[in-house]
Amino acid sequence: MFTYGDNLFSALISMTDQHSWLSLVPLQKSYATVPVKVGRSSEDRRSRHCPYLDTINRSVLDFDFEKLCSISLSHINVYACLICGKYFQGRGLKSHAYTHSVQFTHHVFLNLHTLKFYCLPDNYEIIDSSLEDITYVLKPTFTRQHISGLDKQGKLYRAYDGTTYLPGIVGLNNIKANDYANVVLQALSNVPPLRNYFLEEENYCRIRRPPGDIMFLLVQRFGELMRKLWNPRNFKAHVSPHEMLQAVVLCSKKNFQITKQGDAVDFLSWFMNALHGALGGTKKKPSSLTKVFQGSMRIFSKKLPHPDLPPEEKVALLLKEEYQEEMSESTFLFLTLDLPTAPLYKDEKEQLIIPQVPLFNILAKFNGNTEKEYKTYKENFLKRFQLLKLPPYLIFCIKRFTKNNFFVEKNPTIVNFPITNVDLREYLTEEAQVTEKNTTYDLVANVVHDGKPTEGAYRMHVLHHGTGKWYELQDLQVTDILPQMITLSEAYIQIWKRRENEDDTTNHTGA
Secondary structure (H helix, E strand, O other): OHHHHHHHHHHHHHHHHHHHOOOOOOOOOOOOOOOOOOOOEEEHHHHOOOOOHHHOHHHHOOOOOOOOOOOOOOOOEEEEOOHHHHHOEEOOOOOOHHHHHHHHHOOEEOOOOOEEEEOOOEEEEEEHHHHHHHHHHOOOOOOHHHHHHHOOOOOOOOOOOEEEEEOOEEEOOOOOOOHHHHHHHHHHOOHHHHHHHHHHHHHHHOOOOOOOOOOOOOOOOOOHHHHOOOOOOOOEEEOOOOHHHHHHHOOOOOOOOOOOOHHHHHHHHHHHHHHHHHHOHHHHHHHHHHHHHHHEEEEEEEEEOOOOOHHHHHHHHHOOOHHEEEEEEEEEOOOOEEEOOOOOOEEOOOOOOOOOOEEHHHHHHHEOOOOOEEEOOOOEEEEEEEEEEOOOEEEEEEEEEOOOOEEEOOOEEEEEEOOOOEEOOEEEOOHHHHHOOOOEEEEEEHHHHHHHHOOOOEEEEEEEEOOOEEEEOOOOOOEEOOOHOOOOOOOEEEEEEOOOOOOOOOOOOOO
């Protein structure tokens, strides 16, 4: 039995076909959220018209720190909130980034790995060329043309915060007690061939390392730090070495730390050898690092009898074969210069006098004639040294600290040295003097230690090749300095550049 409604329903069906019936039902479709096909890919219409781009706060963005979620502390799939600068994991419905976007109405996020921008909670990718400056700060890139011109100009660049800076002459943040590492990293970043190698990631990204080898992390982090230091489009005029130092702590098994003062020479020695190995170098196989810094020397070594033996026994021992002088050859990445013992004399006013010594006096260690006694736990040796091959960049480490079982003593002797035109030909062997054409060096970096051995602070002087001016860097502070003032400091580490021809005079203003 049919009711009136049933008859009407039947009549409607008989009056129209299935398609016209469906056309009576409204479709719930929002054209703003429907992907539009573009070629093979699909793109949300809002991608190129995101209404939240003006909420981005570039002044709070800092990509120098470890890429960890601020809540889960995970480094997987991390996004940076471009409104508050914090890091969050994921962008799904239950992710930390999604929750943050809903709770604080922060909508624009950057994936720190893929460098893609997203709007949350709507979850669509943002495509806008105005965001390229943010991705460049996160991951600066350099063309070969750009690299080749770095040392030919001294243009000042303006950071987003309004300060001006010279790329490469940039302060490093002292997180707690890492100034000993900062000065070494800043000095090495101003050695052009080493810098140029690390500015192009393609130079080392294909180096194969054994599975589980963490040392290559040093190479990656040093390259990232180098590109940030030389970035001409920075948001601020300083850089934090946090990620670099985290890699140092891990790879050195906590021998070098952020929270504990270390020795700059110890760090330099470890860091250079670690980089050499991570770049695929061995004792026989060179690396990009050794091509810049490695020289070679001849070592003459003679075993000495024990000092407590009677004179007759000493004479008898010196005639034996094991007590005859032996010659060997060895490579080096830096030369250690010994300071004379520093007696602290007092003048008429009872003021302490700090002695001074010319650089060439302590370089005499390598003239092939000067002998020095070296004591080990069991045996004593008399050694003398002579240089065989000079590297393009020569590092001097001036030995200021003497360690014993009880304390560390510092020698405050001032080394008098010229800034330019240091000729090392007389320290080469006779045959090397014939083969080595260029033996003249100019100073490019000078690391200084001030204060007591365990409580002191580090600063460094560096030459900007484009302007020829010298700058003093102490953590975040960057100031220009007269070359004459550099020689008055307690120099600890120096980097010298070899002139490759007679006309190659490094640009030193006022030197």
